[in-house]
Structure formats: structure tokens, C-alpha cells
Amino acid sequence: MQRNYYFKTEEYPTKNFPGTKQLGWIADEVEDIVPEIVVEDEEGYKHIAYSHATPLLAEAIKELRTELMDMFTEKIDNLVTQLNDMIDQNHKLQLRNTELLEIISEKLKGLDI
Secondary structure (H helix, E strand, O other), rough: OEEEOOOOOOOOOOOOHHHHHHEEOHHHHHHHOOOHHHHEEEOOOOOOOHHHHHHHHHHHHHHHHHHHHHHEEEEEEEHHHHHHHHHHHHHHHHHHHHHHHHHHHHHHHOOOO
16 A cells, blocks of 8 residues: 655645655545544645554554464464474384384394304
8 A cells, every 4th residue: 555656746836745756655545444544634635644543553563463473372382293293203113113123133043143
């Protein structure tokens, strides 16, 4: 939604808009999503009250942080579970390997090699 734009300085010379490229939001686009930060002046022109957006953006950041932390926690928990499963499986394989080596050793003793 954020974009670069130029004010229509020739069409609205009394507004004293800057002639340089601007970065921001278009009030008509924002109004559909967050009407609380769009202000209309006495002539009916709309603009963004960016200071009104600050608490909304801060809350959105907090919500995203919580979501990310929840996702990371879930992912880490899954990885820990997988790791523990692999450790258990490795331990079982080591025990089985030891058993097989003992069996082979006993068999080789009887062959007089």
C-alpha cells in the first residue's frame, strides 16, 4: 500500500504541495482499511493523520511478534521432539549393534580361526 508519488502541484497551487517525490499512503486507499487515520479537511480533501497510525502500528508489531514467537516455540518444540526420538533410536541401534557383535564373537570362537 505504501508507495512513491508526486502531488498534483499544478492542479492545486493554493495547497503549496511540495514538488518532490513523496513516500506515503494514499488516503482513499487507507480509508477502506483503517478509516480512523484518514482526516477530511473543510474543503473535503482527505489526508492521512500519520500520528494516529502510530498506536495501530505499535499494536500490529506486538501481535506479529507474539505470532512469530509462538511459531518459533512450536518449531523448536517439534525439533526437540525429533532430536529426542533420534537419540532414542540411536541408543537402541547401539544396543542392538553390541548384541550382534557379541553373537558374532561367540560364533567366531567356535570356528578356531
